[in-house]
Amino acid sequence: MATAARVDLDGNPIKPITICMIGAGGFIGSHLCEKLMAETQHKVLAVDVYNDKIKHLLEPASLPWADRIQFHRLNIKNDSRLEGLIKMADLTINLAAICTPADYNTRPLDTIYSNFIDALPVVKYCSENNKRLIHFSTCEVYGKTVGSFLPKDHPLRQDPMYYVLKEDTSPCIFGPIEKQRWSYACAKQLIERLVYAEGAENDLEFTIVRPFNWIGPRMDFIPGIDGPSEGVPRVLACFSNNLLRHEPLKLVDGGQSQRTFVYIKDAIEAVLLMIENPARANGQIFNVGNPNNEVTVRQLAEMMTQVYSKVSGEPSLEVPTIDISSKEFYGEGYDDSDKRIPDMTIINRQLGIALFPLSFWFLFGVKIILTGFGCGSARLEPQDITLGLA
Ligand SMILES: NC(=O)c1ccc[n+]([C@@H]2O[C@H](COP(=O)([O-])OP(=O)(O)OC[C@H]3O[C@@H](n4cnc5c(N)ncnc54)[C@H](O)[C@@H]3O)[C@@H](O)[C@H]2O)c1
Numbered sequence: 001m002a003t004a005a006r007v008d009l010d011g012n013p014i015k016p017i018t019i020c021m022i023g024a025g026g027f028i029g030s031h032l033c034e035k036l037m038a039e040t041q042h043k044v045l046a047v048d049v050y051n052d053k054i055k056h057l058l059e060p061a062s063l064p065w066a067d068r069i070q071f072h073r074l075n076i077k078n079d080s081r082l083e084g085l086i087k088m089a090d091l092t093i094n095l096a097a098i099c100t101p102a103d104y105n106t107r108p109l110d111t112i113y114s115n116f117i118d119a120l121p122v123v124k125y126c127s128e129n130n131k132r133l134i135h136f137s138t139c140e141v142y143g144k145t146v147g148s149f150l151p152k153d154h155p156l157r158q159d160p161m162y163y164v165l166k167e168d169t170s171p172c173i174f175g176p177i178e179k180q181r182w183s184y185a186c187a188k189q190l191i192e193r194l195v196y197a198e199g200a201e202n203d204l205e206f207t208i209v210r211p212f213n214w215i216g217p218r219m220d221f222i223p224g225i226d227g228p229s230e231g232v233p234r235v236l237a238c239f240s241n242n243l244l245r246h247e248p249l250k251l252v253d254g255g256q257s258q259r260t261f262v263y264i265k266d267a268i269e270a271v272l273l274m275i276e277n278p279a280r281a282n283g284q285i286f287n288v289g290n291p292n293n294e295v296t297v298r299q300l301a302e303m304m305t306q307v308y309s310k311v312s313g314e315p316s317l318e319v320p321t322i323d324i325s326s327k328e329f330y331g332e333g334y335d336d337s338d339k340r341i342p343d344m345t346i347i348n349r350q351l352g353i354a355l356f357p358l359s360f361w362f363l364f365g366v367k368i369i370l371t372g373f374g375c376g377s378a379r380l381e382p383q384d385i386t387l388g389l390a
Helices: 027-039 052-058 081-088 108-117 120-128 180-202 235-244 264-276 297-312 326-330 345-351 359-377 382-389
Strands: 018-022 043-048 069-073 091-094 132-136 206-211 249-252 258-260 284-288 294-296 321-324
Touching: 018 027, 018 081, 027 043, 027 052, 027 264, 043 052, 043 081, 052 069, 081 120, 091 120, 108 180, 120 132, 120 180, 132 180, 132 264, 180 206, 206 264, 235 249, 235 297, 249 297, 249 326, 258 297, 264 284, 264 345, 284 345, 294 297, 297 321, 321 326
Parallel strands: 018 043, 018 091, 043 069, 091 132, 132 206, 206 284, 249 321
Antiparallel strands: 258 294
16 A cells, blocks of 8 residues: 655655656556555656556546556657656656567667667656656677687686676677677667766766566567467567467577576566665666576476466476477577576665565466466466466
8 A cells, every 4th residue: 555654775755756657558667557556656657659558557537546647648759748748757767669579680670769769859858857767778788698608618607707797897799780689789788878878978867777587467468369460479478378379389499598587576676666766776777687597498488388287287288399490480680698697786785675586486477477368368267377386
């Protein structure tokens, strides 16, 4: 419940503010809006072209927070109302982006425009109007690890310095230009540099967030059910789709890439701390992830297959996974980062974020995702999932 007695990390009372949240209708935005409505007195001007994922927060008008959230349907590419909304708010949070890997090499122009060009006016309006900005970037700005260039059995591969990703020391290593997969990472990197430069030269108060594979309900879509039938969502939704359709899970290039996953509600806690502790968050770039939850994509497929079989009562397929080349799956120009382990020193120091819990939350996240998608396709009920994994 919302409470008037909220204090920041230094014990000062937190005054309610108005937040212009761009991309509020997406996965992260919907969870952040939920948290802000349920636990704070802040107001949200929710900007997006869609509102399906936040409809439950907008209607009916009798909701206790009805006077604290307003939806503004607009495309930030070409809408003159944007500056007015930013001016009305104390803080702008920019989440809007094309951020599905299957688009990076197949729609590189849209990807670059969305992640760089479309974000430019947001940064400019915040800077010109002296408004604070929290900009969502990505862990992809690190690209490949230094360690991935060492021979496989090289002893330095064991040294965290060569693969753990640290905001203030790790380089950003992308592949060649014809590997168009890097269009997203490169656009995000350039907008980060612009935000940082606005901070350095024009005193823009900013925070940059680099999420490391946040997962949970309302993430992506199931092709043909709540998204385009030929669309390719992010890996968890791809695997959920395969499971729900009783198809083998497709492992791109053997599923050897390693990822660390974090449950959305843990990550949102960190974002709320950034919102409510500007003195500690301004001028910072934060990794937000769980270094303890590392799995290969193959392990993820095996885990999700087991979870699905347990909750649905259906036996696993005889051949639960098949290998597919990245060229066949994603098309020409695909490439990938080998490993993404966040260093959490800076966010621990500034916001006192303890390491997120171990893999329990990871499993929980998987189960919630299946719950979300299962409900969408009417094959699984939430209670089946909860019981199955209790
Ligand atoms: N989910 C993750 O784990 C993750 C990882 C790395 C980075 N990020 C970053 O976090 C941000 C949010 O990610 P998400 O997972 O919620 O993505 P999402 O696709 O679910 O949400 C993005 C939202 O932005 C909206 N949007 C896009 N272009 C717009 C425009 N021109 N005008 C108005 N609205 C527009 C979309 O309609 C969508 O609702 C993105 O910037 C993404 O790059 C997320």
